[in-house]
Amino acid sequence: MIILKANAELKLVFQRLIQTMKVPVEWNGYFVVVGDYLILNGRVRSLFFNFENRKVVTNLIDITIDEEMVETTENRTKLQNVLNLALYAFGKWGSIQGLKVEKDYAQLNVLFVSVLKECSVEPGYTKENFRFYKDGIRINYEDVIGAAIAAEEKQPEEEPEGEEEIQGLWHKLVWKKQTAAFRKTETTFEQRQKNRMGNNFYMVGYLCPKCKKHLHMVVFPTNKEFRIETEEGGVLLARAYTCGRCNCFYTPRPDKLLVEGDIYTMDFMTDIRAYEDYMELLGENGDRVSNYSFNRFAAEKRRGRKQKAEALEEICNNLEEVPEEKLEEVLAKIEEGFYPIKSVKKLEQIIVAEHKNRKRIREEESNIAQSKLEREKRKSDKTSQSKNVEEELKEAQKGDISRTENTSEQESIEVTDEKKAAKTEKEPKNEVSDWQSDVPKEKRDAVKKRYEAKINVLEKLSERQIKELKKQLEKETILEPQDRGHFLEKIKSREEQLNKEYYHKLAAGCKQQNYARINKVIEEIERAKLLPEEKTALLQPLQERKRQQGDTEVRQIIERLKKNPGMQQYRVVSEQLKEYSDVDMTVHEPVLEEIRAKAEERELTSMIRHARTNTRADLFDLLERLKKQGFSDRLVRPYLEKVENKIRQMDEEELEKICPNPMQMQAEEAIEAYKKIEEGAFLPELKMHALEMLNKRLVKIKTDECELLVSKFKESLPEKIRSNERYHFYPARKVMMQEAAPEEMGVIEYALDTYGTTRGLFEYPILVIDTSRNQSGKEGMILTPENLYYNSLLSAYVISVWDIRKVWAQTGLLNSGIYIERVDGTKIKLPYALERSDLKSWADYLKDFIQYLQERPDSRTLPYLAREKHETICCFRCGYMYREGNV
Numbered sequence: 001m002i003i004l005k006a007n008a009e010l011k012l013v014f015q016r017l018i019q020t021m022k023v024p025v026e027w028n029g030y031f032v033v034v035g036d037y038l039i040l041n042g043r044v045r046s047l048f049f050n051f052e053n054r055k056v057v058t059n060l061i062d063i064t065i066d067e068e069m070v071e072t073t074e075n076r077t078k079l080q081n082v083l084n085l086a087l088y089a090f091g092k093w094g095s096i097q098g099l100k101v102e103k104d105y106a107q108l109n110v111l112f113v114s115v116l117k118e119c120s121v122e123p124g125y126t127k128e129n130f131r132f133y134k135d136g137i138r139i140n141y142e143d144v145i146g147a148a149i150a151a152e153e154k155q156p157e158e159e160p161e162g163e164e165e166i167q168g169l170w171h172k173l174v175w176k177k178q179t180a181a182f183r184k185t186e187t188t189f190e191q192r193q194k195n196r197m198g199n200n201f202y203m204v205g206y207l208c209p210k211c212k213k214h215l216h217m218v219v220f221p222t223n224k225e226f227r228i229e230t231e232e233g234g235v236l237l238a239r240a241y242t243c244g245r246c247n248c249f250y251t252p253r254p255d256k257l258l259v260e261g262d263i264y265t266m267d268f269m270t271d272i273r274a275y276e277d278y279m280e281l282l283g284e285n286g287d288r289v290s291n292y293s294f295n296r297f298a299a300e301k302r303r304g305r306k307q308k309a310e311a312l313e314e315i316c317n318n319l320e321e322v323p324e325e326k327l328e329e330v331l332a333k334i335e336e337g338f339y340p341i342k343s344v345k346k347l348e349q350i351i352v353a354e355h356k357n358r359k360r361i362r363e364e365e366s367n368i369a370q371s372k373l374e375r376e377k378r379k380s381d382k383t384s385q386s387k388n389v390e391e392e393l394k395e396a397q398k399g400d401i402s403r404t405e406n407t408s409e410q411e412s413i414e415v416t417d418e419k420k421a422a423k424t425e426k427e428p429k430n431e432v433s434d435w436q437s438d439v440p441k442e443k444r445d446a447v448k449k450r451y452e453a454k455i456n457v458l459e460k461l462s463e464r465q466i467k468e469l470k471k472q473l474e475k476e477t478i479l480e481p482q483d484r485g486h487f488l489e490k491i492k493s494r495e496e497q498l499n500k501e502y503y504h505k506l507a508a509g510c511k512q513q514n515y516a517r518i519n520k521v522i523e524e525i526e527r528a529k530l531l532p533e534e535k536t537a538l539l540q541p542l543q544e545r546k547r548q549q550g551d552t553e554v555r556q557i558i559e560r561l562k563k564n565p566g567m568q569q570y571r572v573v574s575e576q577l578k579e580y581s582d583v584d585m586t587v588h589e590p591v592l593e594e595i596r597a598k599a600e601e602r603e604l605t606s607m608i609r610h611a612r613t614n615t616r617a618d619l620f621d622l623l624e625r626l627k628k629q630g631f632s633d634r635l636v637r638p639y640l641e642k643v644e645n646k647i648r649q650m651d652e653e654e655l656e657k658i659c660p661n662p663m664q665m666q667a668e669e670a671i672e673a674y675k676k677i678e679e680g681a682f683l684p685e686l687k688m689h690a691l692e693m694l695n696k697r698l699v700k701i702k703t704d705e706c707e708l709l710v711s712k713f714k715e716s717l718p719e720k721i722r723s724n725e726r727y728h729f730y731p732a733r734k735v736m737m738q739e740a741a742p743e744e745m746g747v748i749e750y751a752l753d754t755y756g757t758t759r760g761l762f763e764y765p766i767l768v769i770d771t772s773r774n775q776s777g778k779e780g781m782i783l784t785p786e787n788l789y790y791n792s793l794l795s796a797y798v799i800s801v802w803d804i805r806k807v808w809a810q811t812g813l814l815n816s817g818i819y820i821e822r823v824d825g826t827k828i829k830l831p832y833a834l835e836r837s838d839l840k841s842w843a844d845y846l847k848d849f850i851q852y853l854q855e856r857p858d859s860r861t862l863p864y865l866a867r868e869k870h871e872t873i874c875c876f877r878c879g880y881m882y883r884e885g886n887v
Contacts, residue, residue, distance in 0.1 A: 195214075218286035522546065662697050667702060730767070770833065809840045
């Protein structure tokens with residue numbers, strides 16, 4: 001199952017479709033593709049399209065949308081085109097009420113071929129169903145969607161740049177060896193995909209060792225690693241990292257991961273112009289791909305050293321058996337772009353969950369071991385004590401404060417007699433035992449005095465000691481309930497007092513803190529268990545201090561930006577300023593807008609200066625980059641128009657070469673030109689205009705030709721065959737003028753849409769023979785100027801006219817029929833729909849006409865006409881063929 005989220009364009013198209021069909025579907029914007037079904041998932045009812053049986057129905061279905069499984073259609077042209085196929089296919093079948101498709105089945109197949117060829121899929125669209133094939137094997141619609149997604153993710157390889165461009169300004173730069181610690185934060189796959197900086201630099205979880213902000217990484221394609229010079233010699237980069245705030249680049253040393261901290265660095269410090277140019281150079285050579293190789297010395301490449309790739313799927317198959325060190329390495333490689341994006345999206349969370357689970361188990365085991373050590377230590381300390389519990393109580397009652405401050409007092413609170421300790425360990429945690437009413441009064445009084453002594457020095461005890469005392473009281477069974485409650489109430493009061501003191505100290509410590517720290521303190525106080533009036537008293541001055549500090553920091557940030565007004569710095573600052581939610585930014589907006597305009601103009605000028613503009617592909621790439629960079633329309637519009645005009649000029653010149661005068665072209669050269677333009681990259685309006693002109697020309701030529709061929713073949717046949725109700729001659733001119741009657745075209749159209757769907761451009765039929773029982777045209781034979789199509793009960797076949805060697809009839813009791821022999825010697829029986837007595841005559845006429853079709857292309861060429869002797873003499877205008885006499 002594949003789940004797709006519709007972009008704005010698809011939402012509009014399919015929402016209108018639902019409204020046109022008037023079906024009770026409340027679509028949520030998700031496509032679900034299962035097998036040969038395309039489902040528009042609705043809140044209650046969903047809309048189903050079945051490519052195998054042509055049905056369009058609504059039904060109840062419950063599909064859980066897992067956002068991690070959802071594929072986006074944003075900026076995926078191939079995927080969008082494959083989804084739009086449904087509109088043409090089901091519209092032509094008449095399954096969509098209110099939608100009419102004028103193209104015939106052959107034209108639609110041509111359209112579908114052009115759409116699906118980029119996915120390496122072949123369409124088989126007929127009046128009965130819509131099937132798909134890959135390498136001759138039938139696949140379903142879900143496989144087609146998968147192929148489109150894969151085709152979108154496969155980025156075209158860039159041609160290597162010229163030697164001058166590679167060296168340029170930077171060929172003498174030397175990266176320095178260094179060690180650094182890269183802390184890692186947890187990020188999601190979506191965050192890393194969306195957060196982009198410059199060209200092909202994407203965010204990673206590692207933080208810059210200088211400013212602690214997220215780094216961005218570029219990966220270089222396999223076998224196209226970028227060469228740099230280091231203190232240790234030439235190195236081929238598989239990946240590099242940058243911090244836009246520090247103007248610094250990092251990359252691991254050969255055979256190292258970034259997390260190991262053994263790196264090379266290129267620090268531009270305050271030279272922002274050089275930093276941005278170098279980042280653009282790296283970005284142009286990088287791509288949104290994976291590379292399983294480590295960085296390596298350039299000398300190792302000459303020795304042919306290769307890094308063996310390890311599939312993420314194989315690791316996950318035996319994840320429980322992967323050692324901890326290996327798991328850490330896999331997580332680092334995921335972060336550093338070693339594995340394909342598709343595999344990471346699918347499997348990253350599984351590996352992260354396994355790593356977290358192992359970490360939790362280790363912590364639990366460590367806590368258990370620590371608790372065991374503490375219990376053993378307490379027992380050992382208890383046996384070494386020289387004073388019993390009664391002596392401790394007497395000293396406490398005398399107010400020996402010094403004893404309460406040392407570790408012995410702490411131990412007197414924590415340790416009771418061995419019997420009680422053993423009993424406490426056996427009792428369930430957090431469970432209060434029943435009060436023992438049969439305990440002698442003397443013992444109860446002694447216990448009460450002991451706790452009173454501890455309560456009297458409550459203010460001297462630490463928080464941990466108070467918590468331990470509270471636990472002991474909650475489990476105490478000798479004290480009377482009212483006494484225990486009295487002591488617990490005093491402890492609660494002390495805890496509340498300590499809690500207040502903590503938050504007052506926390507608030508008081510914010511006087512010299514920055515905005516972020518004050519904000520964290522405010523959030524902590526807001527979550528605190530305090531009375532509303534106490535919270536308000538603490539928060540009001542903090543909020544005011546936060547606003548003042550925020551305004552001060554914002555002004556400082558903007559002042560620093562004024563000194564380095566680059567576009568990258570502007571983006572970084574914009575992200576920083578979002579954190580200051582309580583600061584009034586309206587007073588700073590004019591300054592920021594002025595800085596942005598200058599930075600944009602500078603970056604735009606730099607981009608134009610470094611752009612390659614030699615070919616149309618270079619110009620189109622520049623055009624797309626200009627559109628995607630987010631420049632203001634006022635600034636970028638003149639550049640866009642200039643690039644578009646240059647592309648238009650190049651397209652017009654190329655189209656002029658392909659078809660200088662469309663209305664004077666012959667059929668063969670017009671068809672060749674049509675294919676070139678259809679497959680070529682041209683501006684849409686120019687392409688449509690050129691194709692429209694060629695289409696008009698070809699329709700006229702091919703219609704005239706078809707009409708002449710029909711007339712010639714029809715006139716050559718005897719009346720008995722010519723008037724056979726199952727022999728349907730194509731009314732070419734009527735079809736072109738849209739004057740053909742439905743009864744005249746019914747059988748022909750059904751045959752063309754059933755087994756004649758592989759016809760080429762402007763390949764019109766001459767004759768359709770219907771051999772189906774119900775005279776629908778489902779079975780039989782189609783003859784065109786180029787091919788002979790025929791259909792049996794199970795399959796459809798096509799034979800090129802030039803591949804036919806012989807045509808003959810057999811009229812015996814057994815195996816009677818019309819037969820042809822192909823050039824390779826294969827014999828095939830054709831449908832005929834005639835009486836046995838007419839077979840020989842029909843075979844002779846069909847043989848003569850096929851021979852004429854085979855001669856026709858040569859007989860109309862100038863070299864053929866210039867020959868002194870002709871085996872076949874054919875009228876150039878009407879196609880009549882002369883065989884006898886001195887013509």
